[in-house]
Amino acid sequence: MTQKGGGRGRLVADKRYSSSKQPPKASKPTKPRKNARRGGGNGGGGGGGRGKPPRRNGPVTGLIIGLARLIWRVVWGVGWRLAMIVALVVGAATLYFYSTLPDYTKLLDGRTRGSVTMLDDQGKVFAWRGETFGGQIDAKNVSPYLRDAVVATEDRRFYHHFGISPRGIASAMAINMREGRGPFDGNGGSTITQQTAKLLCLGVKFDPKKWKNEAAYENDCRSGGLRRKIKEVPYAFALELKYSKDEILSIYLNRAYLGAGARGFEAASERYFGISAANVDPQQAAMLAGLLKAPSYYAPTSSLERSQERAATVLSLMHEQNYLTDRQYLDAKNNPATLSQAAQKRAGGYFADWVMDTIPDFLSRDTTEDVVINTTLDQRIQSAAEDAMKSVYDNKVSKGSKAESAIVVMSADGAVRGMVGGRATKVSGAFNHATMAQRQTGSTFKPFVYATALDLGYTPDSMVDDAPVTVKMPGSPDWSPRNYERSYMGPITLTTALEHSVNVATVRVSEAVGRENVIKIAEGFGFAQDLPNLPSVALGVGESDLLDMTGAYAGILNGGSSVQPYGLTSLTLKGDDQPLFGKPGGIGERVISKKAAQELTYMMRQVVLHGTGRRANIDGYEIAGKTGTTQSARDAWFVGFTSDYVVGVWMGNDDNTPLKGTTGGGLPAEIFHETMKRVLNGEDPKPLPMAHPGDWQVPAQQSQGQSQSAGQAPAQPQRQRRDPSQSILNELLNIFGSN
Known part of the structure; x- marks a missing residue:
């Protein structure tokens, strides 16, 4: 090429380095180096007029950057592969679970067991279990x-x-x-x-x-x-x-x-x-x-x-x-x-628990079906009992007292209408003092001593001597019962003896009519089993729970037939029309004559009118009942009834320590009064099914006007025969001996 061609080169240089103050000197074209792409030429100065070369990293920095790049490549390489594996595993698991899922309607009821729904006597739900x-x-x-x-x-x-x-x-x-x-x-x-x-x-x-x-x-x-x-x-x-x-x-x-x-x-x-x-x-x-x-x-x-x-x-x-x-x-x-x-x-928790205990586990706690139980519970009566308990404890029980109480309300046929098993009324699953606490019955047992005598032919006017006595028991020390007041009334009627809860007179009657007969009558009414064959059985040393005791008194009210307390009337599987079974209890066999039951009711009416149970009386209504206090006042009872309802009340300490200043005629009678007052609210008074003076006949031997004495019972085919002509005093002397 000619020199003139160099001008072309200058034009290119001007165009390329227009910002330079001095154009670069012409130089011979050089062959490009193979490593020119690395940008630094041969590492010298600004050869060829290309400016400062890029700065090189030091060896440490280069090592760190290289290591970071290596780690990133490894993490990225492992990460996306791991993510792919996880995605595949999750996808496979999802597809597996998807294949196992049924129609959604089959997943709506997730229970492994069924439930129990309880209905009151009006068919309304009041409790659930399960x-x-x-x-x-x-x-x-x-x-x-x-x-x-x-x-x-x-x-x-x-x-x-x-x-x-x-x-x-x-x-x-x-x-x-x-x-x-x-x-x-x-x-x-x-x-x-x-x-x-x-x-x-x-x-x-x-x-x-x-x-x-x-x-x-x-x-x-x-x-x-x-x-x-x-x-x-x-x-x-x-x-x-x-x-x-x-x-x-x-x-x-x-x-x-x-x-x-x-x-x-x-x-x-x-x-x-x-x-x-x-x-x-x-x-x-x-x-x-x-x-x-x-x-x-x-x-x-x-x-x-x-x-x-x-x-x-x-x-x-x-x-x-x-x-x-x-x-x-x-x-x-x-x-x-x-x-x-x-x-x-939340009424009836204790009642519901009790009903659950009366049916088989496979239909209650372990049921795989939904069960519907119709019951005898009257929610009005249940609330009355709960309110009565609360009222007495709030107003008449000393602060700090730990005494417990229980209430049972029952019809004459044994149908339980209400139950409170403790002073905490709105609970479930708690200890039920009405059904689980076996306690001595005290003087609430005495009516069954007199029921035996009346069934054998005695009358409410028959006489018994309330005087000190000692009972001789072969092989055991002699026993001398005492009255609560430590005083004696002399010859009194059976009515008076029960009215004032006279211990000695009651023991005399029990021994005169035959202790075995008394035990048989009591167990026939169903409130006590395995009673001790001892003279003290007449004073209530045997044990019972409140439910059975109340049921025994229901037997007196219904005319002398035993009852089995019950709360269930029918049990049905949900969706079925026919119940699996009906009520398991009710009226059973006759225990004493209707005449004896009505005479005993008269005597128990006097307890409420004039005797130890006066606090239980409600003006305008006929109420009969009996108080009971055990030794050292560890238990206090009152059980009584109107023409329609029997109400039993117990009070005591769980550790069996004595109550302070409480007898059956005190707080238990108050709880009875408050309960029955609420139960009878709005109901018309009805007479008790009881005999009246003049209804019972005086035996011909007593034409001189003397009342029959305890021990002069006419023959009863099912009982031990007594000689009507024998004097009560002579017989008692033969039994107890002179004291």
């Missing part, structure tokens, strides 16, 4: 307020996620660590779908060989931790693939436990409000949804105030998420939900 299931409900058919309350409280993004909520899990982990727990301990951030997975126990069925009971099984199903969370994810995905959102929510609404033995929102709504879940209003829906956090703690039957406070929080969430308008929110907040009348009363 986990009740109110019936299948659908998310589309329940109250929209209830559906919204559950979603707002438990999973506000329920309709927008695919089974899990990473945001919710991350938030829950942060809360757990902030509060000093492990990341997976405590709050779980579970969606409704995940909670449903837990309720389904990830498809694992209850196995009694693996879990000792159902509670252990459910605790295992609800357990937290990383392993559980990992298992929940594919199961939740499977639920989302298999079922619609409404179907998942339906499973949740039916299986969730909501306290007080209620499984599912239908059962809970019936139990707490007496209405279907389809009809709850916003405040009721909020209370039900609030139970999901801690069912037993927030149950309104445990603490209505606490439940209402939780419901207020739920209402606020519903309002924030636009499920409630301002007006709806304020109205619901200012008018919180309250319990139904039946739930408020």
Whole structure:
């Protein structure tokens, strides 16, 4: 090329380095180096006029950068492969769980056992045992307020996620660590779908060989931790693939436990409000949804105030998420939900427990069916007994007293109308002093001594000598009974002896008519078994519970026939028309004659009118009864009756220590009075089925006007024959000897 060609080179240089003050000198073209792409030429100065070369990293920095790049390549290479493996495993697990899921309707009732529903004498529900299931409900058919309350409280993004909520899990982990727990301990951030997975126990069925009971099984199903969370994810995905959102929510609404033995929102709504879940209003829906956090703690039957406070929080969430308008929110907040009348009363807990004990376990505690039991309970009478107990303890029992009491109200045929098994009235599962406490009966046994005498032909006017006596017992020390007042009345009628509960006179009558006969009569009435064949049996040293004692007095009221107390009238499996069986008790065999029973009723009426039971009397009504106080006042009793009801009352200390200043004619008679006053409220007075003076006949031998004496009974085919002509005093001297 010519020199002129160099001008072209200058033009290129000007164009390329226009910003330079001095153009570069012309140089011979050089052959490009193979490593020119590395940008630094041959590492010298700015050869060729190309400027400063890039700065080289030092050896340490280069090593660090290289190592970081290597680690990143390894992590990336392992990470995407591991993620692929996890995705495949989760996908396979999801498909497996998906294949095992049945039609969603088969998952609605999650109980492994059935329930027992108890109805009172009017057919109204008053108690449940086991986990009740109110019936299948659908998310589309329940109250929209209830559906919204559950979603707002438990999973506000329920309709927008695919089974899990990473945001919710991350938030829950942060809360757990902030509060000093492990990341997976405590709050779980579970969606409704995940909670449903837990309720389904990830498809694992209850196995009694693996879990000792159902509670252990459910605790295992609800357990937290990383392993559980990992298992929940594919199961939740499977639920989302298999079922619609409404179907998942339906499973949740039916299986969730909501306290007080209620499984599912239908059962809970019936139990707490007496209405279907389809009809709850916003405040009721909020209370039900609030139970999901801690069912037993927030149950309104445990603490209505606490439940209402939780419901207020739920209402606020519903309002924030636009499920409630301002007006709806304020109205619901200012008018919180309250319990139904039946739930408020919680009446009959002791009664329900007793009924459960009277039927086989396979139809009660271990039932796999839903059982409906019709009972004899009268909720008005039950409430009367509970109110009476509370009134006496609040107003007449000294503060700090630990004395317990029990009440039984019964009809003449043995049908139990009310039962209070302790001073804490609204409980269940507690020790029932009415049926479980075997205590000495004291003077409440005495009517059966006189029932024996009357059945053998004595009359209420027959005479007995109330004077010191010693009973000689072969092989044992002699026994000398004493009266409570330590004084003696001399010759008195049988009526007077019972009216004032005279010990010595009663022992004389018992020995005169035959101790074996007295025991036979008492056991025939059913309130005591294995009575000791001792002279002291006449004073109530044998033991009984209050239920049997009350039943024995019902035998006197009904005219002398035994009764077996009962509370069940029929037991039916839910959905069946025919009961499996009917009442197990009622009136049994005759024990004493009707005449003897009516005469004894007259004598017991005098106890209430003029004797030890005066505090039990109610003006305008005829009441008969008997007091009882055991040795050292360890037990105090009063059992009495009107024409329609028998009421038994017991009081004592659980540790069997003596009561302070209490006898059967004191606080027990007061409790009887308060109970019967409430039971009879509004009822017309009816006469007792009793004899009256002049109704009984005086034997012909006593034409001179002398009353028959104890020991002068005419023959009775089933009893030991007595010689009517023998003087009571002579016979008693033969029995006891002179003292």
